[in-house]
Amino acid sequence: MSCFGATASAFERSVCDLAEDSQATVQNWEAGNFDEWPNEAGLEALTEERGPVKLRTIGEIPAWAAGSLYRTGPGVYSVDLDDSGRSYDVQHWFDGLGHVHRFEIVAPKSSDSSEGTSVWYSSRRQCDDFIAQVRAGATQGFSFAQRKDPCIGLFGKVMSSFSRKMVTTKNLQVTVSPDVGVYPQDSVKPLIDTVTGHTANVKSLWAATDNAYVRQIDPITLEPGPKCLTLGDMGTEFAYHSSCAHPGRDPKTGDYFNYGLKFGRVPTYSIYQLHEGDSKPRVIADIQGPGVAAAYMHSCFLSPSYFVLCIPSSHLAWNGLKLLWNLNIIDTILPFKESQKCRWFVVDRHHGRGVVGRFETPAGFFFHSVNAFEDDEGHLFCEMVEYPNTDIMSSFYCNVMLNKNGSGKSFWKSFASKPGNMGALRRYQFDINAELTSGLGPAPKLVVDIPAPHVGELPTINPAYSTKKHRYVYSVVTRGLSTMYDAIAKTDTVSGNVIIWSGEKGHTPGEPIFVANPEPENNNEAEDNGVLLSVVLDGANRKSYLLCLDACTMQERGRAE
Structure with a gap:
């Protein structure tokens, strides 16, 4: 069994090691050991490479992993x-301004070619118009935490997505989705990359964020469209102030499901469906009334039969209207209260029955849902990665991440003193068919609860x-060695065991993307038969590379740099 703090290796840790590993993480935070992990390059302006340029491949990236990987995040x-x-x-x-x-x-x-798989790279800023607004003193929209000259909230986290037949790329302003029927398709040239010869599979990509806006980008040149749009611009009567950056998508039909939140005296969540080819969204439920608070949330849940809205304890002041005054989310979120429980609303998405279940779980907060079934x-x-409060939001202030004037050490020492602050992978079980008591279903059962640092x-x-x-969940984790993330974990929700990959010291991984093996040998259709792709920042050498891991063993198969 390898040391939990090992680097440049993949190693296993069992559920029996969790207490020891948690203590090691806390000790690293308290000692400020993250100060030795170079993160400055991750918060510096990136250079555009409109290319594409061919990268040097080390090791092997399997031919069956061929496709397009779009990765978005802050670049300025x-x-x-x-x-x-x-x-x-x-x-x-x-x-951070989008790239x-x-x-x-x-x-x-x-198949008998000696050349092997090749990787080509290009990138482009998405914020030139916003930079012009900043210089003209005419910024508009709201941000996540900016307290002066508020910008359009790009929520530029290290996110990415992969596709063979269809591109679904997270983020420009967090998420990017292909050919959404309700939005008009601009005229585009044939989507063939003249350098790689690869034909793109979509006509357009649409970027979305936690506010009400979307924006089109070209999937080949990455050029942003001329303006931001809302559903209201599409000739619909559906108007709202904010929405969920990660909509649900039916894997069989391709239909999108999301909500639009309208602020005001009676906050209202309108749950809508976008069917491919439809010209307008269809509202399938309106959620309002006692116990329905305007809140900040970043993702939702979709199962075969239901859309699930979880309103976390990140309530917004003035029923959300204060966001229009503050123009940033963090300053609008009310102080956390354990009495403000998470409220769950289960919406039938096939038979027009609206809300079919209401539930409560303990107060908490989450950024990302994992799955629903x-x-x-x-x-x-x-299932989601859940936190006991909203403190995690403050860990991403740039001064904290760079430990400027000791702000990182001060924050993490305080953060580490509160048990469970780094969150846990939690799976709740809801009994949809049970009789309601006082309008609520029976208390959901917590059937999976795996704390950090064995998940991230x-x-x-x-x-x-x-x-x-x-069974398996992949995530980026921190062991207290970095103010960002320092490893990738494969978490087994059945055994509670974990396999951790860590690069060399100073190598910070981005979101792992699973690419399944479409040609399994010996009929090996195991859930973890595939590879993980992740963009890793080498902070010491101030460059990044595309990492390819075996999703079963978490051993490196290859990289392109």
Whole structure:
């Protein structure tokens, strides 16, 4: 059994090691050991590479992993305003100005080719118009945490997505979705990359965020569209102030499900469905009334039969209207209260029955849902990475991440003193068919509870198991060695055991993306038969590379740099 703090290796830790590993993480935070992990390059302006350029491949990236990987995240943190030295400086990681990266993985032309799989790279800023607004003093919209000159909230976390036949890419303004029927398709040139010869599979990509806006980008050139749009711009009567950055998508039909939150005296969540080819969204439920608070949430849940809205304890002041005054989310969130429990609303998405279940779980907060599925006995299961409060939001302030003036050590020492602050992977079981008591269903059962550091953020699964029962969850974790993430974990929800991959010291991984093996040998259709793709920042050498891990063993198969 390897040391929990090992680097440049993949190693296993059992559920019996959890207490020891948790204590080691706390000790690293308290000692400030993260100060030795170089993160500065992750918060510096990126250079565009409109290319594409061919990367050097080390090891092997399997030919069956060929496809398009779009990775988005913050790329600009400071804007020079004039020649006097004044600048606009981003204060929170989520508000970093957007930069989109495209990795094109190209299989050899024949199976007997000696060339192997090649990887091509290009990138482009998505914020030139916003930079012009900043310099003109005319910014608009709201941000996540920026307290001056508020920008359109890009929520630029390290996120990515992979596709063979259909591109679903997270983020520009967090999420990017292909060919959504309700939005008009601009005229585009044939989507063939003249350098790689690869034909793109979509006509357009749509970027979305936690506010009400979407924006089109070109999947080949990565050029952003000329303006931001809302559903209201599409000729619909559906108006709202904020929405969920990660909508649910039916893996069989391709239908999108999301909510629109309208602030005001009676906050209202309108749950809507977007069917491919439809010109307008269809509202399938309106949720309002006692116990329905306007709140900040970043994702939702979708099972075969239901759309599930979980309103966490991140309530917004003035029923959300204060966001229109503050123009940033963090300053609008009310102080956390354990009495403000998470409220769950289960919406029928096939038969027009609206809300069919209401439940409560203890107060908490989450960024990302993992999956939702059902069993034959009428139980619904929803899984997410959950936190006991909203403190985690403050860990992503740039001063904390860079430990400027000791702010990182001060924050993490206080953060580590509160048990459970780093969250846990939790799966709740809901009895949809039970009789309601006082308008609520019976208390959901907590059937999976795996704390950090054996699980982390930006969770993903084998996409073939979306809306089905899954076993393995992949995520980026911190062991207290970095103010960002320092490893990738494969968490077994059955045994509670974990396999951790760590690069060399200073190598910070981004969101892992699962690519299933479409040609399994010996009929090996195991859930973990595939590879993980992750963009890793080498902080010491100030460069990044595309990492390819065996999703079963977590051993490195290859990389492109």
